[in-house]
Amino acid sequence: MTSKPETTPDLSVVIPCYNEEAILWGAIEELHAGMVDLGRSFEILISENGSKDDTRAIAEKLSRAYAEVRALHSDEPNYGKALRRGIKAARGKFVLCEEIDLCDIDFHRRALEILDADGADFVVGSKAHPDANDERPPLRRTATLVINGMLRVLLGFKGTDTHGLKAFHRERVLDTVNRCVVDKDLFASELVIRAERYHLRVVEIPIVIHEKRPPSIHLFRRVPNVLKNLARLVWVVRIRSR
Numbered sequence: 001m002t003s004k005p006e007t008t009p010d011l012s013v014v015i016p017c018y019n020e021e022a023i024l025w026g027a028i029e030e031l032h033a034g035m036v037d038l039g040r041s042f043e044i045l046i047s048e049n050g051s052k053d054d055t056r057a058i059a060e061k062l063s064r065a066y067a068e069v070r071a072l073h074s075d076e077p078n079y080g081k082a083l084r085r086g087i088k089a090a091r092g093k094f095v096l097c098e099e100i101d102l103c104d105i106d107f108h109r110r111a112l113e114i115l116d117a118d119g120a121d122f123v124v125g126s127k128a129h130p131d132a133n134d135e136r137p138p139l140r141r142t143a144t145l146v147i148n149g150m151l152r153v154l155l156g157f158k159g160t161d162t163h164g165l166k167a168f169h170r171e172r173v174l175d176t177v178n179r180c181v182v183d184k185d186l187f188a189s190e191l192v193i194r195a196e197r198y199h200l201r202v203v204e205i206p207i208v209i210h211e212k213r214p215p216s217i218h219l220f221r222r223v224p225n226v227l228k229n230l231a232r233l234v235w236v237v238r239i240r241s242r
Contacts (some may be wrong), residue, residue, distance in 0.1 A: 009068075011035070011042040011112075012092030012170070016082035020100050021053040023212050027100050028062050028069065034105035035068070038112075044069045047086035050077035080187025087177050090170060097166040097188075101212040104165055110205055111167035120203035121172045122195045125165030129206035136209055147189075147226065154234050155193055159204050162189035172200065181236050185222055186229040193237070 013035065017024060028044065035042045046059040048071065059071035072085055087095055094115055096108050104125070111123040127134045127144055134141050144161065151157040163185065173191075176198055180190045195202050236242050 007041075007043075007091065009041040009043045009092045011038075011040055011094050011096060011108075012090030013042060013044045013096045013098050013108075014083060014086030014090060015044065015046055015098045015100050016079050016086065017046055017048045017051070017055055017059065017100050018077050018079070018082075019051045019053050020055050021051075021058055024055055024058045024100060025062065027103050027212065028066075031098070031103040031105070032066055032068065034103070034108075038105070038109065042068055043090070043092060045072060045086045045089060046070070047072045047074075047082040047089075049074045049079070049082035078183055079185055080183030083187060084177060084180070084183070087170075088174075093170060095166075095168055095170045095173070099164060102165065102209070104207060107165050107205070107207050108167065111165075114203055114205075115167060115169060119201075121200040122168040122192070122202045123166065124159060124161060124192060124202060124204045125167075125207040126159065126161035126204045127164060127207060127209050128160040129204055131206035133206075133208040136211060150230065151189055151193065154230070155237055156197075157189075157193050158196055159192065159202065161204065162192040164188070164209075165207060166192070168195075176200065179242075181242075182229040182233050184225045184229060186226060186233060190233055193233075197237070 031044060048056050048059045056073055063069045063071040072089060074082065083097060107125045114120050114123050126132055128148060148161055151162060176194045177191060179194060180187055182190050
């Protein structure tokens, strides 16, 4: 992990990264420029996890090139752990959870308007919102609808989406982060579901999804871990009521 002077920025952008050497530099350059345009102090945390390519080395170079960028590293390819680690390392008042293939400054701007006005504790960028524009392939759109349908039936989830862009008041949500028990893809879902269950004010806003590249992990390779963590989550939340 790169070491930077201890500061307290207004915004912390957390981005889990795995095998992203092809787009990482350009995506962070674009994101950095967009964050500068927002006119607020910020940091960008690249939470690299177990990459087999040059993602780790590029993240380190970016941290040297930009004072606002920090690079975190772990040896295990695990999206959930990488996201959790980034959130816990964040120093900003507000945390913005990004995806390296999206880097959606418009979402951040709209979410921050809500958070600044104290209109919510937690804002979710929903791909499945009626006003969203999801340009992903049909199979991936269907997978989103299926998993969110399962979360509604099995866990009482009330929204339309859990995975992807998020923004929240760090201090109000940190306890919820610490109570989450699953990792990999379903950590993001558990975080949103627990935020609802703990009566945080959760607001969904529609987003436009136009990815810069295909997913770094094949959809069907994710299924066993998703089902395993979903079963664990049902046990913990529904049966043990934790």
